[in-house]
Amino acid sequence: MSKPSQEFAIFMDSNKMRILFQHELPDCLTGGWKLTDCQIQHPRYKTYLNPKSRDKSFLALAYHLKGINEQTQKADERILYVKAYLGDRSHDEYLKARDLAKGSQQSAILHLDKYGMVGWFFPYDPALPMLDKVLDKAFAEKYLVEFLLLQQQGSSAIIRDIAINIINYRPEIRCTYRYDFQRLSGNKKAVYGKTFVDNKGAEIQHRIVTLYKHAENNPESFVIPSPLGYDENLNTLWLDGLSGQSLLEHISDKNADRLMAQLARHLVDFQDVAMTGLAVISEEDMLVEIQKKVVKLQNVFQDLSIRFERLVNQLYCEKANLPLLANRLSHGDFHIQQLLLMKADRIALFDFDELTVASPLMDMANFSADLYSLNLGNGLTEKLINCLYKAYKKISDDDLNDSHFIWHIRIQLLTRAYRSYIQQKPDLEWLVLGYLALAETFSLEKHAE
Template identity: 40%
Template structure:
């Protein structure tokens, strides 16, 4: 069969989809709403290695739509979660959604099944969490706004709840993070255990876990106010924050891990990287020789030993907030793991190459990151760090592939080239 990516490509063009959804959405066809703009988030491409299974490939993504009511000309934003299928498979998927009692729509001309937020096929309780009246009754105080921070359909949704000031209470911000499963309970317990340990002003500030509501699988967190580290200038402000960041990360790695955390070993990393490289080789045959060379190098240079300890598991610049007093707040404790602390450092370093700064600038930041961490931690090994960094760059290439953002093929090639190049740290 033809390449599924080629068939899905138009669905990843925001301008094309604004026009297509205006033509095919039921509310637009009825004249009740008009699409004026479109932004695409969280595309996920599900592919299969075997040719006979490739027709089962599908694309899921979120369309953030801007629009208005034609009569009142009232501006409004809406979120549409969609799954796109090959051939006539969307009809089967739509029939299954109807049989499950889901409020889905079928955009047959686009080969899509869609759900209007907050209707989610895996989180039916999400609608209640978006009802300001119910939330106000729960908190016994008026609510001024509910804002969607991050919505990953069928996985989780984070919302910001702004409570208005009362006669005796100041205005307040609370975050609600709801999950498809009961993971929020574990995050709530782990975060509480970490916050019970002695800390200093140099450590990361952790958001206060307020409660976990099992009925709606939601973790409630107290809001923190500050400036996103990723919004700062890399060449000046971020670089100046590296000593504070690294000292806090080293202190985080010395915390006592909560019990029963999963473990990620070096052989497990290598196994996962091999799976990613296999799929990339099928999607981009021109990269196959380079991927083979990268996997060979990762296999030959795999460290024999790493001391396992508490790691964040998803440590990157978007997880950090600079507070008014200059301290750094760290968010998102979903992926806490027992692993090699250098994984966190390499994850942060690899993610920096996603930003539109010259490679030489990022190289300098990565060098400073490792040098400063080495001075704060007594378990550093440049070869082991570079091994993790190369694997994390391969992971970034894989994410570019499954997310299919603009210029995905070139970005995949760039990340593979970065992973393959000589790294002075390893010499």
């Protein structure tokens, strides 16, 4: 069974949900909003293996709804974050949500009792109540003039125009957005904000400052965005915008060798940065964590259970013979979409929420496994992995073992299979089987052919 449960199946069908919302949402019922599209984002299924706790299971996901305002005939897009519960739990959860909301925020909460569903219209989020403030244009303009720009130039500035663009919204976790604005002089600029559910942004700010100072005037380093400050009242971290080109859009078979060699140099330099207070992830920790994930996959994809078990046992056996490498700074979420190509082939790196201390091979394996989700085709994925590993191995101070790198890639490929399940990706069975098969057969020799 690939769906979370029969009770939740409808929530993962975007066409059925578009029809349901057309008949249930208040603005649709009054005839003011006609839905034309419904896309599912960030599905997250919380399940419990203990049968006694099954009723606590829920599905959380965001719907990106597109429609037409029937009065103005203009396009109207909204995000609705939904939690679907089993049994009668939605009523109690709705009352809790109402109690937490303040004033006008209560009108942003929706309860469809017969579907066991509670929803929140963006920018209201039950765990990020400050979002409706930082995403308000009047607030943003005033805040830019009175705080953010003062950090850079020490004097006030006049803003002619401002636009707010949502970069990445993870309900109840964080939201990243960009202020694009124009000064009276006509100069255009961008500032990024990242609002967190808690105060973790303060520590991330300290980490970015450390990395930024290390990277200044150092061509071997990643380009790091300039930190503008952290506002504890808003749980928000602010960064200066960078101008460059997405590495993913620029990379090709012709420039793969050159750019992967540059990426390897930047990564080796990054991993040598000294940083205190970070959690340490050992290879034993990775094995324990992946085994927990595989158990859940086995419960759902029972036809693949033996293959999953065989591969995990193989990883445990191989671990005993792996060489010991000194742990280093790890980005923790290192993939090509975090990278921007700058002048002179410098590469900028973003998103420092998951920094940790781990094997130097973990980031490379994470980068490599993630390429398989992008459908680059024509052997480009394999070429990028091979070029990056060869370049990294050549300049690393460690005596790297090919089988050690493969071991890490298999861990990461299994992690992709699990994420596909948790996020309830389309063609789920095919994705999980594909990642499992890759993990079983991956070899650098195949990539070199």
